[in-house]
Amino acid sequence: MSKIVDLRKRLNMNYTLVSNQTIKKTLYSLSSLYNIDDFVPDCIALYKKEKYLYGSTDYMTIGFFEYDDVINNINGLCNAVYYNDKALLKQYSKELENCHYFIMPDLSLSDDMEDWDVIHRHGIMRLTCAWLIISLHAHVIPLMTYNNEDSFKLMVTGFEDCEVVCFSTKGSILKPIKRQLLIKAIKYAVDNLPKLKRIIIYDVCKGNNHIETIFHYAIERGIAITVPDNTLKNCNSRKKVI
Numbered sequence: 001m002s003k004i005v006d007l008r009k010r011l012n013m014n015y016t017l018v019s020n021q022t023i024k025k026t027l028y029s030l031s032s033l034y035n036i037d038d039f040v041p042d043c044i045a046l047y048k049k050e051k052y053l054y055g056s057t058d059y060m061t062i063g064f065f066e067y068d069d070v071i072n073n074i075n076g077l078c079n080a081v082y083y084n085d086k087a088l089l090k091q092y093s094k095e096l097e098n099c100h101y102f103i104m105p106d107l108s109l110s111d112d113m114e115d116w117d118v119i120h121r122h123g124i125m126r127l128t129c130a131w132l133i134i135s136l137h138a139h140v141i142p143l144m145t146y147n148n149e150d151s152f153k154l155m156v157t158g159f160e161d162c163e164v165v166c167f168s169t170k171g172s173i174l175k176p177i178k179r180q181l182l183i184k185a186i187k188y189a190v191d192n193l194p195k196l197k198r199i200i201i202y203d204v205c206k207g208n209n210h211i212e213t214i215f216h217y218a219i220e221r222g223i224a225i226t227v228p229d230n231t232l233k234n235c236n237s238r239k240k241v242i
Contacts, residue, residue, distance in 0.1 A: 014084035015127055022130045024158075028119050031126040032158035033104075033133075033142050037197045041101060041141075041228040044202055047071060050231060054099055061101040061141070061228065063202055065168060068108050071128075078105065078124050081131040093135060102140045103166045103202070104129050109147035118147055122154055141166045141200055144189050149181070152188040163195050168202040173210055187217045198224040204232040 008014055022031035041061035045053035048070050053060060064071050072078045080088035105128050107121040125145070132138040143166045146155045159165060167186060172178040190196060199218055201211065208227055215225050 012083070015082045017084050018081060018127055018130050018134060021134055022126075026158035027154060028123070028157075030123055030154075030158050031130050032161070033126070033129055033140060034161045035139065035141065035164055037163040037224075039101065039139065040198070040226055041103075041200055044103070044228045044230040046231075051095075053231075059101055060099075061103060061200075062096070062099050063103045063230075064105040065170060065202055066106075071105055072107055072124070078107070078128050081128050082124060089131075089135070096132075096136060096138075099136070100138055102129075102132050102138050103200070104140060104143040104145075106143055106145060106168065109145055109151070111148050113147060118151060119154070126158065143168065144185060146181075146185050149184060152185060153192075155185065156189055156192045159193060161195055162193060163197040164200060165189060165193065165196065166200040166202060169210075169214065170202060170204050173205055173214075179214070183214055183217070186215060190218050190221055190223060196223060198226060201225065201227045202230065203227050204230065206233075 008016060019031055024031055026032055039059050042057045042059045043053065044061050044063045045051075045056075046066055047062055047064045048066060054062070070076065075088060077092050079085070080092060105125050107125055109118055109121060122145075125143070129140045129142070132140050141164050142159045142162055144155050146152055167182070167189075169182065172182040186199075189199075199215065201215070203211065211225065211227060212219065219225060
């Protein structure tokens, strides 16, 4: 009797166990996400560094705003989903079982990356979101992530039915070129996400005076802007200006 060959495993296509449960009518067959504006994060906790905050508020939301080697290392959540590592997925399911709200993983994108890598990282981020939704029944907010203006279309594709998205301002406020790119990305998202009602902002700066200026285009068009607490922002707010 011949042995049955698991081609999905042999061809390293275990990611299809998750991706085949998603809608992929998008650029490069990236998984689509859908959400409604039915909750507002009251605090953002970093995935690894701030586990002690899990469940501390009603709408505690987990953000992956850490270096890539935290979530996308060889034994990280992203790889566990991609390769369907059952032992690791069981571990992550246990670790996150009491977490109900997430922001899409933030894998770094830079202007010197090759196009195939940018597309691949977008795929990994979407795939991990799908796993969080399917396996943990979680609410996931898409993160608007980009590396240049040419990637704006990739940034929004598949999120056309979302009422809520997230932007991170970290690293983009004090550098004029990055600040202008962020403003352009916000405008593109507002113009190309027809159901958008709210933008969640991960911001670590002292105070919020810069938010109205940067998100002016969205505010003028009736988009609600929410800046949840996070520990780094609170820490910076307590610092004295010298």
